[in-house]
Amino acid sequence: EAGTRICAFADDLRHRTWDELSGDTADLARRWPMAFLAVATCAGFIAGRFLAASAVREEAAPYEPAADVPGEAFGMTGGSEGLAIEGSYPGTAAETGEPF
Numbered sequence: 001e002a003g004t005r006i007c008a009f010a011d012d013l014r015h016r017t018w019d020e021l022s023g024d025t026a027d028l029a030r031r032w033p034m035a036f037l038a039v040a041t042c043a044g045f046i047a048g049r050f051l052a053a054s055a056v057r058e059e060a061a062p063y064e065p066a067a068d069v070p071g072e073a074f075g076m077t078g079g080s081e082g083l084a085i086e087g088s089y090p091g092t093a094a095e096t097g098e099p100f
Helices: 002-016 018-031 031-055
Strands: 076-079 082-085
Touching: 002 082
Parallel strands: none
Antiparallel strands: 076 082
């Protein structure tokens, strides 16, 4: 019985004009506005997810470190004296050359 109802519904949709379908949709929205908004919201969400999932994406560039020396990418300098942040306060490791 469910199969015959679905077939009848599909046949009904095939034989209707766009004006009839839009009129039926407007009637549905007037009779049950909250249900119509819920269905429209769900349909929009599903369409948005489908479009986002089917979008062409660029390949991500391979990861490359920002600097050869660890800490250099974060404005840190040092070497044998130890690491110090550039622009440190007076008397800190950057000024005195002492390790932390």
